[in-house]
Amino acid sequence: MKTNVLVIGGGVGGLTVALKLARCGIGVTLVEQMKGSPHLYKGELVQPKTLQIFDSIGLLPPVLENGHIINEIDLVERRDLSDASEEVPSQSMSYNILPKPYHHALMIPHETLKSILLEEAEKYPSFKYIQPGRFMEFENGLAKVKLSEEEVLIEADYYVSAEGRKSKVRDFMQLRQKEKKYDHHFLTVTFPRPKSLTEGKIISNHHTFLGLFPLPNNLVRSVYMIPKGSYKTMIEEGLESFYEKYLELCPALDGYVQKIDSWKQIQLMIPVHYHVSSYVKDNIVLLGDAAHSVHPMAGEGMNLAIQDGDVLGELFCWMYEHNRHSSELLSLYEEVRRPRVHHILKLSHLSALAYSRPLRSLVTWRRKVMDQLTNDPVLHIKHMLNISGLGMWKETIIDRAIQTGVVPIRKEEVDYHLEKRHLFTSRDDYPWRYMEEEVKR
Ligand SMILES: Cc1cc2nc3c(=O)[nH]c(=O)nc-3n(C[C@H](O)[C@H](O)[C@H](O)COP(=O)(O)OP(=O)(O)OC[C@H]3O[C@@H](n4cnc5c(N)ncnc54)[C@H](O)[C@@H]3O)c2cc1C
Structure with a gap:
């Protein structure tokens, strides 16, 4: 099997670069290992630059239609747990101070966003989607991909690893990657929200914090920080104790958080921080979580992956249009993206330390x-x-x-x-x- 560009991994990053290539008429094959859509929580906060990218490819209307606009994130410190009503006056981080029209963020369910990208890519004849298709290894410069019943070799001009954190291609490239772990983990779960909760909110006290980010359909995505290693104990303590922890920080959730009726709905999230030494080697490129992982504090991981996909997609389009191909040119993608990713990684890491x-x-x-x-x-x-x-x-x-x-x-x-x-x-x-x-x- 032959294609111009093989994209490995159908997450938001892989879908974005594949869509951009398809729009330029470049032959692109995307392989995704999962059979259906996974029921894992992933990034849902879309930052303004990502909205601008969607606007540039005509996807802003469906994205806005399926999302909930966030104008600000309110920060609340709870001084004393014995008096839950006591709130230190909030501070607000406001998106509205940014230049219009991208002066807000948006919450959208991760799988909805992926469906919008995939549906759009499928409109273009040069896009081929293989699911399930798992990249196994490189064999004589070709990618070996396991389909449901057989293995195929795919030959491409370029291979893009958009496989997320556990990238096999990254291992194959033998890149340096120093990983930082944190002294905390997170629990994350979505449940119905009070109508008055329409903006983002981070409520903290001296040992933890609760992030609340409203989604459409009167739902809210919550992120609760726990000490590393305490997940099992919390499960043993039961859901009642979990509700109490939320209500201590946000009494307004009474009657809502109790709608969570099983620990299966609550997902453990382990933050890690890394940045590979190089995104490009010969005709192989890394993007998104395959290249970098950011602490979730600033809600950036998904955005970095989409923004990588945008820049890489544009570069490929230009290379094919001008028939100019080299790994030096490909490295321009890294030149644009690395300093920006580095800065975001640093900011997120500092915020993580402040709260951890x-x-x-x-x-x-x-x-x-x-x-x-x-x-x-x-x-x-x-x-x-x-x-x-x-x-x-x-x-x-x-x-x-x-x-x-x-x-x-x-x-x-x-x-x-x-x-x-x-x-x-x-x-x-x-x-x-x-x-x-x-x-x-
Ligand atoms: C619980 C959780 C909450 C998060 N919250 C936020 C948030 O609020 N905001 C934010 O911006 N980010 C958040 N993130 C981070 C964000 O989800 C990731 O940064 C983003 O999804 C990265 O996109 P990606 O396309 O690079 O990788 P992924 O989304 O991980 O996609 C990789 C894809 O590759 C597939 N794949 C892997 N290996 C292979 C293979 N060998 N062959 C074929 N396919 C393969 C996988 O099945 C997957 O579909 C969160 C992450 C988690 C886990």
Whole structure:
């Protein structure tokens, strides 16, 4: 079997790159090992840059129709568990301070998003979907794929590993990959929500936090932090004790969290952090979780995978259109994506540390840091811009001094507006399109 590009793995990253290739008329075969859709919770928070990508390929209407818009994420610190009504005034991280029209995020069920991408890709004749099809290994430069009853060899110009965290192709490429683990895990579960819960919310105390992210159909996705290794004990303690933990942090969930009637609905999530030493080797490319895994604190993993798929897809289209093929050109994908991914990984890791140490003194420090972050106009917009993916505006030493409270926050009148240079342009996203222009200059 022959194809131009073989994409291994039909998660959001693989589907995005395959769709982009199909739209350009490039022969693309996507193999996905799972028989049906998995009932695993995965990323559901779509950041503004990802919405912009969907807009550029005409998918924004179905995505918006199936999602719930998030304008802000409210941060609440609970000082004293004996008085659950006591809430330190919330701080808010607002997406609305970003430039329109991508000035909000969106919650959408992961499998719904995948279906939208797959349905769109299937409209193009150059797209071939093989499910179940499991990549086994490379044999004489060809990919050996196990179908239901037989094994086939697939020959491609390029092989894209979009297999997620357990990428076999990455192992084959023998890349360096230093993994960081954390002192905490998460429980995640979706259940009905009170109507008033329409924005994102993170409620924390000195030893844990509960993230609540509204989904369509009056549901809410919840993420609850637990100490590493305590999952089994929690199951033994039973669901009643689980409900209590949620209600301690958010009494408004009474009557809702109890709708969870089995531990089978609650999924354990183990955060890891890694970034491979290289995304490209010869004609093999890694994207999404195969290349990097980010702590889920900032809701970025799925977005990074889709954004990788967008840039790589555009590059392939250009290479085929201009009939220019080399691994040097392919590396332009890494040149664009690596610094952005690196920055997001760093931000998510820092947020994870702030929430992970069960120290009362740290709570006071965290409260201060979050206060400064949301009240200082420059820090706020930098943070929202960086997590949105629409641009990058790195923090300076002064920013860090303000954030930790060493220096007071800036006044509102300070000219803090985003400038064009802080937003990624088409030249930043797809620089190869402008190479000839650069040479002529
Ligand atoms: C519980 C949980 C919650 C998360 N929450 C968030 C969140 O809120 N926001 C966010 O942005 N991110 C979140 N993430 C991370 C996000 O889901 C991932 O970063 C994202 O799905 C990565 O996409 P991907 O396409 O790279 O990989 P995946 O989504 O992992 O897809 C990989 C695909 O490859 C297939 N595959 C694997 N091996 C093979 C093989 N050998 N042959 C063929 N197919 C293969 C797999 O079956 C799978 O379908 C969460 C992850 C988990 C597990």
